[in-house]
Amino acid sequence: MSAEFLQFLFSGVTLGATYGLVGLGFSIIYNASNVINFAQGEFVMMGGMGTVFFLGLGLPMPVAILAAIALTTLFGFGLERFAIAPARGANVVTLIIITIGASIVMRGLAQVVWGKEFHAVPPFSGDEPITIAGATILPQSLWVLGITVLLVIALRFFFEKTIMGKAIIATSLNRDAAMLMGINVRFVLFISFGLSAALGAIAGILVSPITLTNFEAGIMLGLKGFCAAILGGLGNGMGAVAGGLIVGIAEAMGAGYLISEYKDAIAFVLILLVLFFKPSGLFGKTGTERV
Amino acid sequence: MEKLKSPRTGGILVLCAIIAILPAFLSNAFQMEIAILIFFNAIVCIGLNLLIGYGGQISLGHGAFVGLGAYGSAILSMGQGWDPLLAMVIAAIFTGVLAFVIARPILKLKGHYLAMATLGMGIIISIVINTEDQFTGGPDGMYVDGLSFVTKQIHWYWIIGALLIFSVWASLNLIHSPIGRALRAVHGSEVAAEVVGVDTTRFKVMIFVVSAVFASVVGSLGVYYSNFVTPDIAGFFHSIELVVMVVFGGMASTFGAVVGAAILTTLPQFLTFLHDYEHLVFGLILMLTMIYLPKGLVPTITAFFKKGDKS
Numbered sequence: 195m196s197a198e199f200l201q202f203l204f205s206g207v208t209l210g211a212t213y214g215l216v217g218l219g220f221s222i223i224y225n226a227s228n229v230i231n232f233a234q235g236e237f238v239m240m241g242g243m244g245t246v247f248f249l250g251l252g253l254p255m256p257v258a259i260l261a262a263i264a265l266t267t268l269f270g271f272g273l274e275r276f277a278i279a280p281a282r283g284a285n286v287v288t289l290i291i292i293t294i295g296a297s298i299v300m301r302g303l304a305q306v307v308w309g310k311e312f313h314a315v316p317p318f319s320g321d322e323p324i325t326i327a328g329a330t331i332l333p334q335s336l337w338v339l340g341i342t343v344l345l346v347i348a349l350r351f352f353f354e355k356t357i358m359g360k361a362i363i364a365t366s367l368n369r370d371a372a373m374l375m376g377i378n379v380r381f382v383l384f385i386s387f388g389l390s391a392a393l394g395a396i397a398g399i400l401v402s403p404i405t406l407t408n409f410e411a412g413i414m415l416g417l418k419g420f421c422a423a424i425l426g427g428l429g430n431g432m433g434a435v436a437g438g439l440i441v442g443i444a445e446a447m448g449a450g451y452l453i454s455e456y457k458d459a460i461a462f463v464l465i466l467l468v469l470f471f472k473p474s475g476l477f478g479k480t481g482t483e484r485v
Numbered sequence: 486m487e488k489l490k491s492p493r494t495g496g497i498l499v500l501c502a503i504i505a506i507l508p509a510f511l512s513n514a515f516q517m518e519i520a521i522l523i524f525f526n527a528i529v530c531i532g533l534n535l536l537i538g539y540g541g542q543i544s545l546g547h548g549a550f551v552g553l554g555a556y557g558s559a560i561l562s563m564g565q566g567w568d569p570l571l572a573m574v575i576a577a578i579f580t581g582v583l584a585f586v587i588a589r590p591i592l593k594l595k596g597h598y599l600a601m602a603t604l605g606m607g608i609i610i611s612i613v614i615n616t617e618d619q620f621t622g623g624p625d626g627m628y629v630d631g632l633s634f635v636t637k638q639i640h641w642y643w644i645i646g647a648l649l650i651f652s653v654w655a656s657l658n659l660i661h662s663p664i665g666r667a668l669r670a671v672h673g674s675e676v677a678a679e680v681v682g683v684d685t686t687r688f689k690v691m692i693f694v695v696s697a698v699f700a701s702v703v704g705s706l707g708v709y710y711s712n713f714v715t716p717d718i719a720g721f722f723h724s725i726e727l728v729v730m731v732v733f734g735g736m737a738s739t740f741g742a743v744v745g746a747a748i749l750t751t752l753p754q755f756l757t758f759l760h761d762y763e764h765l766v767f768g769l770i771l772m773l774t775m776i777y778l779p780k781g782l783v784p785t786i787t788a789f790f791k792k793g794d795k796s
Contacts, residue, residue: 230597277772284779286596287543291732292775294725298768306761417608417721424601459612462605469602470590 197328202450203443204326208335208404210442211342213461215397216419217426217434218349219390225366225429226386228286229278232293235416236300237394240266242402242411243304244395246313255316263395269300270391274384297412304409317403338400345396346435353431362386366429414458421461425468427475436477440464493657496740500653504646508639517638519754521710524645525703527746530730531652531739532699537728538737539660540692541672542592543600546607547727550697552614552719553580554704559629559714560620569632573705577698584697588690604721611719626715629708641710648706649743652699656739659695668692672737733774735781744783 216238223231244262253261277292284292318337323330353359364372365382373379398407398415405411422441426433441461449457468476511517529551536542557576561567567575591602614621621627635641659665670678671685678685708714717723726749734745752770756763778785 224597230600277776281776281779284775287537287728287732287736288775288779290543290600291729292772294729295768295772295775298764299772300768302762302765302768306765413721417604420601421605424598428597455616456612459609462608466602466605466609469594469598473594473598475598 198450200327200329202446204329204331204335206443206446207439208332208338208442209401209445210422210439211338211435212397212401212415212438213418213422213441214435214438215342215345215393215400216415217422217438218346218431219393219397220420220423221426221429221431221434222362222386222390222393224423225431226362227278227383229289229293230286230420231273231387231390232290232416233273233297233300234390234394234419235412235414236297236304237266237270237391237412238398238401238415238419239304239407239409239412240269240300241395241398242315242407243308243313243398243409245315245399245402246407247308249315255318259399262399263392266395266398267388267392270387270389270394271384273391274387278387279380279383297416301409301412308409310409312406312408313402314406315399315402321403332404334400334403338404341396341400342435345393346432349431358382358385418461421465424475425465427477430475430477433475433477437475440476493661497650497654497657500740500743501650504650508642514638517642519751521638521642521645523747523750524642524649525707525710526727526730526750527649527743528645528652529700529703529727530734530742530746531656532696533727534731534736534739534742535656535659535668535692536696537731538735538742539665539668539672540689542689542693543596543728544603544693544696544724545600545721545728546603546605546610546724547696547700548721548723548725549607549610549719550580550584550700551704551707551723551727552610552716553583554701555708555714555718556614556621556704557701558705559627559708563627563629564620569630569709573702573709576705577701580701581694581698584694585690588693589686592686592689592693604724607719607724608721611716611721614716614719621716624716626713629712629714631712632709635709645706645710653739653743660739664688664691729771732781733771735783735785738781738783738787741781741783745781748782 216234219234219237220231223229223234241262244265245258248258248261249255273293273296277296278289281289281292317332317334319333321332321334323332324336353363361372361377361382362385364375364377365379369379372382398412401415402411418441419438422438423434424437425440426435426437441464444464445457445460448460507520508517511520529547533544533547536544554573554576557579558569558572561572561575562569587606591599591606594602615624635644667678667683667688670681670683671688675685704718707718730745730749731742732745733749734743735741753763753767756766759766774782
């Protein structure tokens with residue numbers, strides 16, 4: 195394996211893990227509510243920008259990070275309670291537009307409060323690159339990967355072993371049946387939006403020491419996270435993570451070996467090819483439509 | 486008299502009247518500019534509404550078709566020295582053929598997968614326009630000569646206004662034709678439509694192509710009017726803006742598309758006094774409208790008056 199290849203692989207896996215976390219957020223909300231949340235990218239932005247903001251207030255790094263996650267989670271709760279819940283029963287396109295409205299509001303808010311400049315979150319443990327077989331990797335990349343793995347394991351545990359997690363799964367399988375079994379579906383939706391917002395925030399915090407962040411940073415991250423979720427089969431959490439890694443690696447390899455000007459297009463070309471040949475995503479169930 | 490109350494004739498007459506008297510109330514070139522911009526957006530939205538409102542298919546990439554028309558015209562007329570109108574026609578044909586080719590694989594997809602695919606298509610086209618700067622001028626955009634025979638702004642007003650009336654008329658006729666009924670059947674239930682013998686794929690492809698051509702022609706005329714084009718026209722936000730106009734005004738309502746375009750084109754102008762808070766307030770208005778009037782403005786208002794009629 196050449197050092198160059200390894201280098202591209204490192205950067206691809208790092209970005210891919212971030213896309214995977216964003217995609218996971220899409221999947222959780224989609225499962226619980228059938229809504230595609232176009233404000234997911236703004237959760238990511240808010241995580242990064244929030245950390246910058248709380249650091250600026252003089253809070254130590256771990257506290258600033260927790261505060262940013264808490265702030266973003268509040269926005270997630272708020273989105274469900276004040277925008278999605280009142281619009282229950284509206285059709286899919288209307289719901290999509292409500293979340294687009296929410297993303298405009300959050301971007302507008304970030305721009306007013308935090309300005310338009312780019313900000314950097316300091317790396318968690320220095321920026322001295324580590325050399326592995328001739329390629330270098332930033333310590334922050336290891337943080338991204340490590341925390342992504344931990345989160346995936348924690349989420350598996352949450353969904354399989356806890357009552358709340360099982361309630362979310364039950365709701366996603368059949369909302370009416372879940373309700374009849376005494377599951378508080380409204381609360382499940384509420385929690386899903388919060389959880390998804392928290393995941394987005396964490397992704398944003400992890401990646402912003404590498405990519406910088408500003409009020410518009412969530413747009414592309416959100417869209418590529420959406421690619422990851424679709425690639426993995428919408429609603430399939432682990433699929434979204436795998437989808438994220440595939441998108442990230444394809445992007446890094448494509449930009450490195452083929453055409454760097456078209457770096458941002460690679461994710462979308464990939465998704466179109468996959469959808470043309472396998473319309474339900476790589477790991478999605480090929481369901482039949484109920485009439 | 487009954488006929489006048491029907492949206493087909495009555496609505497068009499009202500629209501004609503508004504377009505005819507509006508110039509008397511527009512006191513400066515800027516207001517005139519906004520009116521023309523509304524007409525442009527309304528025409529794209531009428532085409533997009535056929536796809537979203539009647540065909541039940543979503544497109545988050547229609548800005549790309551406007552962009553193809555705009556850049557097709559710009560490149561052919563400026564780069565190749567073609568006649569602007571010929572350039573417009575060729576750009577429209579090219580856009581139509583492209584839409585036709587991608588329609589089959591794309592429209593096989595449903596719901597969110599379709600949203601993703603159209604979004605991806607739009608973003609790819611917009612990235613190509615941004616990157617191929619030897620043809621397109623890249624992110625800086627390019628200058629385009631106007632039409633030599635239309636020089637005054639008021640002439641543009643009448644031409645685009647007439648085109649808008651024609652589009653509304655064509656759209657209403659299409660909806661009330663067998664094609665329109667077939668489309669609504671597809672929207673209602675694709676399987677049921679197929680069972681009764683509607684070739685659903687053919688109709689979906691057709692309406693996709695029609696809406697893309699609407700968008701392309703508007704893109705071409707838009708650059709001839711403004712003499713300038715930037716890649717934003719093909720971007721994700723323009724696509725979203727168009728869908729928002731359609732849904733805001735009311736899906737499956739031709740006049741809804743016009744009203745949505747009118748309000749959402751004007752609203753940002755009224756909000757400029759808010760400066761930095763402009764986007765925040767715009768987003769809030771959008772959210773509140775969609776939460777409390779999920780069917781959009783025009784259908785909600787019509788339903789309100791119909792209820793009044795009965796009592």
